[in-house]
Amino acid sequence: MISDETRSRIDAEIGRYPTPRGALLPALHWVQEEHGHVSRESAAELAEIFGLRAAEIMEVVSFYNMFFDEPQPRHHVYVCTNLPCSLRGARTLLRQLEAHLGVHVGEATPDGRLALGHEECLGACAYAPMMRVDHRYHEDLDFEKAKRILDELD
Amino acid sequence: MLTVPYITNYLTEHFADDAFGTIEGYERYGGYAGYRQALDTPAEDLIELVKASGLQGRGGAGFSTGMKWSFMPRETDQPKFLVCNADESEPGSFKDRILMERGPHQVIEGILIAALATGSDKTFLYVRGEYAHPADRMEQAVREARERGYLGPNALGKRRSHEIVVTRGAGAYICGEETGLLESLEGKKGQPRKKPPFPAQYGAFGMPTTVNNVETFSHVPHILKHGAEWFRGFGTEKSPGTTIFGVSGQVRRPGLYELPLGTRLDEIVFEHAGGPAEGRKVKGVIPGGMSMPVLPASLLDVPMANEFLRERKTMLGTGGIMVMDDTTCMVRASCVISYFFRDESCGQCTQCREGTGWMHKILERIERGAGEREDLDVLLDVAAKMEGQTICAFADAAAWPIQGMLRHFREEFEEHVRQQKCPFPASFEL
Numbered sequence: 001m002i003s004d005e006t007r008s009r010i011d012a013e014i015g016r017y018p019t020p021r022g023a024l025l026p027a028l029h030w031v032q033e034e035h036g037h038v039s040r041e042s043a044a045e046l047a048e049i050f051g052l053r054a055a056e057i058m059e060v061v062s063f064y065n066m067f068f069d070e071p072q073p074r075h076h077v078y079v080c081t082n083l084p085c086s087l088r089g090a091r092t093l094l095r096q097l098e099a100h101l102g103v104h105v106g107e108a109t110p111d112g113r114l115a116l117g118h119e120e121c122l123g124a125c126a127y128a129p130m131m132r133v134d135h136r137y138h139e140d141l142d143f144e145k146a147k148r149i150l151d152e153l154d
Numbered sequence: 155m156l157t158v159p160y161i162t163n164y165l166t167e168h169f170a171d172d173a174f175g176t177i178e179g180y181e182r183y184g185g186y187a188g189y190r191q192a193l194d195t196p197a198e199d200l201i202e203l204v205k206a207s208g209l210q211g212r213g214g215a216g217f218s219t220g221m222k223w224s225f226m227p228r229e230t231d232q233p234k235f236l237v238c239n240a241d242e243s244e245p246g247s248f249k250d251r252i253l254m255e256r257g258p259h260q261v262i263e264g265i266l267i268a269a270l271a272t273g274s275d276k277t278f279l280y281v282r283g284e285y286a287h288p289a290d291r292m293e294q295a296v297r298e299a300r301e302r303g304y305l306g307p308n309a310l311g312k313r314r315s316h317e318i319v320v321t322r323g324a325g326a327y328i329c330g331e332e333t334g335l336l337e338s339l340e341g342k343k344g345q346p347r348k349k350p351p352f353p354a355q356y357g358a359f360g361m362p363t364t365v366n367n368v369e370t371f372s373h374v375p376h377i378l379k380h381g382a383e384w385f386r387g388f389g390t391e392k393s394p395g396t397t398i399f400g401v402s403g404q405v406r407r408p409g410l411y412e413l414p415l416g417t418r419l420d421e422i423v424f425e426h427a428g429g430p431a432e433g434r435k436v437k438g439v440i441p442g443g444m445s446m447p448v449l450p451a452s453l454l455d456v457p458m459a460n461e462f463l464r465e466r467k468t469m470l471g472t473g474g475i476m477v478m479d480d481t482t483c484m485v486r487a488s489c490v491i492s493y494f495f496r497d498e499s500c501g502q503c504t505q506c507r508e509g510t511g512w513m514h515k516i517l518e519r520i521e522r523g524a525g526e527r528e529d530l531d532v533l534l535d536v537a538a539k540m541e542g543q544t545i546c547a548f549a550d551a552a553a554w555p556i557q558g559m560l561r562h563f564r565e566e567f568e569e570h571v572r573q574q575k576c577p578f579p580a581s582f583e584l
Contacts, residue, residue: 016319018233018359024341025324029283050341063343063500065325066283082245083444083490084402084476091583120327120494121245121444122284125402125474126158126409135286140157 002045006030010049020050024060028067037068075114075153078132084125093129094118096143097150114153159409161426163388163396164376166412169256175291177298180259186304188378192267193311200271204374206382208394213239213367214443214471216460225354226272227362235358236268237339237365238279240288241323241330244443245494246474249398250368252410254281254288257372258295262318264371266304267378269316272364276317280335283324293320327498331546332365334500345502346546369398389415393459397473401427404434404479420454423477434479438562442471444491445551447558468558483578484563485521485570488556490584492517495552506549509540513556520567521584523575530567534560
C-alpha cells in the first residue's frame with residue numbers, strides 16, 4: 001500500500017503540472033523510496049491515482065534505468081565505465097570489486113546486501129574513476145578507497 | 155569544482171566561495187541585478203539584446219538563443235513554458251552539474267530574464283535522476299528565491315507570476331534530447347517527437363515552450379549586466395562568450411576550464427590540462443562530448459568554436475574534451491562508445507535501434523580478433539544508413555564518432571583484422 005504520506009505528496013505534486021500525469025515520475029521515485037521497487041500492486045494504485053492503466057505505469061517503469069519492478073538488494077553500487085572513466089582505470093576497478101565481493105557485474109551478493117553494476121557516464125569525468133552508491137557519488141577512487149566504502153555499508 | 159584543477163572567468167568567478175551558492179551571497183556579488191534591469195525592459199528589447207550578444211546554446215547544438223526566444227508566440231491565450239534542460243548526460247560533460255552545485259541562483263536569474271523575454275508562466279527544470287545533489291541544490295535555491303519574492307505571484311512584475319518546478323528524470327540519456335525531455339516531463343517514456351511542430355508551437359504539455367541548457371541560462375544575467383558588446387569581447391566573432399570546457403581522460407590535470415570560445419584545443423590539452431603523463435604522447439582527442447568525431451594529434455591546432463571545428467569535420471558539442479594517449483587502442487575506445495549508444499537508443503526508429511546494435515557487435519568482433527576486412531566497410535555503410543534517417547539526432551550522434559575513428563585511425567582497425575588480435579595489450583582494460 002502506498003502510505004498516506006506519500007499519497008498526499010503525490011496529490012500536491014499533481015497540482016504543479018498542467019496535466020496530472022506530469023507528476024508520474026516524481027510519484028514513481030517516492031513509491032520506490034518507500035517500497036524499494038514498483039510492485040504490480042503499487043502500479044495498480046498509481047494507475048488509479050493517475051487515471052491510467054497499470055500497463056501504462058509499467059511501460060514507464062521499464063523505460064527508465066532507475067526504476068525497478070522487482071525487489072532490490074539494500075544497496076546499489078554502480079561503477080561508471082564510460083570512456084573517460086575507462087581511460088582512467090574504471091574497468092580494472094570493477095574487476096577488482098567483482099573479485100572482492102565474489103559476484104559478477106549485474107549480480108547481487110547472496111545476503112542481499114548490495115548489487116554491483118556498471119553505469120554509463122554520470123557526469124564526474126574529471127574525478128574518474130568513480131562510483132554511485134545509492135544516491136551518493138564517490139569520486140577519485142582507487143581499489144582500497146572503493147573497498148572501504150563498500151565494506152562500511154550496512 | 156574545487157577538488158579538480160580549474161580556470162575561472164565570469165561564469166565561475168565566485169565558485170570557490172560557498173556563499174555564492176546562497177541567496178545572500180549571490181546578492182552580495184551583485185546577483186539578481188540583471189533580473190531587476192530586465193524587469194524594466196520591454197520583452198522585445200531583451201530578445202534583441204540576447205540576439206545582439208550572439209549567445210549560442212551551450213547544450214550541444216549551438217543554436218542562437220535570442221532567435222530561439224523570438225520563436226515563442228507573442229499573442230496567445232495558452233500558457234507558455236520554459237524548460238531548463240539539466241539532463242546533462244553526454245559522456246565527457248560535467249559542467250551543468252557544477253553550475254547547479256556552485257551557482258544555482260545564476261541559473262535562476264537567467265531563467266527569470268528568459269521568462270520576461272518570452273512571457274512565460276512557468277519553468278520546468280528537468281534534472282537527470284542521478285544528479286541527486288545538484289537537484290537538491292536547485293530546490294533549495296528555488297525556495298530561497300521564492301522567499302525573497304524573485305519567484306512567486308509577482309516574479310515578473312506586478313501580478314505576473316513565475317514558478318520553477320524542479321523535476322527529476324530517472325536514468326535515460328535520450329531525455330537530454332529536447333523533445334524526449336518533454337515526453338518524460340509529461341510522465342511518459344522519453345521517446346523524441348517528430349519535428350515540426352517545434353517546441354515553440356507545441357512543447358511541454360502541448361503549450362508553447364522554449365528549452366535552454368543550464369549553462370545557456372547562466373550566461374544571460376551577465377549579458378544583461380554588462381551588455382552585448384562586452385559579451386562579444388570574449389570568444390570569436392561567430393561564437394562569442396566563454397564556455398566551461400570539461401577535460402577528462404589521459405591528461406595530468408583533468409578539470410574544468412572556463413575559457414573564451416575559440417581557445418585552441420592544443421592549448422587546453424597541453425597547457426591548461428598539463429598534457430599526457432610522463433613519457434606518453436597524445437593520440438587522439440574527442441573535442442565536444444562523446445557524440446563528436448575524434449581528432450588525431452596532428453589536428454589539435456584548432457580554435458574551439460564551431461566555425462573552425464566544422465572544417466575538421468567535428469563540432470564543439472558540449473565542450474567535453476576527452477584525451478586519449480598512445481597506450482589507447484582506438485578500436486577498444488570505439489567499442490566503449492558504440493556500447494553506450496546501443497544501450498541508450500530509445501528503440502523508436504529501426505535504423506537507430508538496429509544500427510547501434512550492429513555497430514557494437516562488429517566493433518567487438520574486430521577487437522576480439524575475429525574481424526574481417528569487409529567489416530570496416532559494413533561499419534561505414536551502417537553508419538551512413540543511420541545518419542539523418544531518424545526522428546532525432548541520436549542516430550547521428552552514434553554514427554559520427556565511429557566515422558571519425560575510421561577516418562583518422564583506419565590503420566588500427568585494419569591491423570586488428572590482419573593480426574586477428576588487438577595490437578595494443580597495454581590499452582585500458584575492456
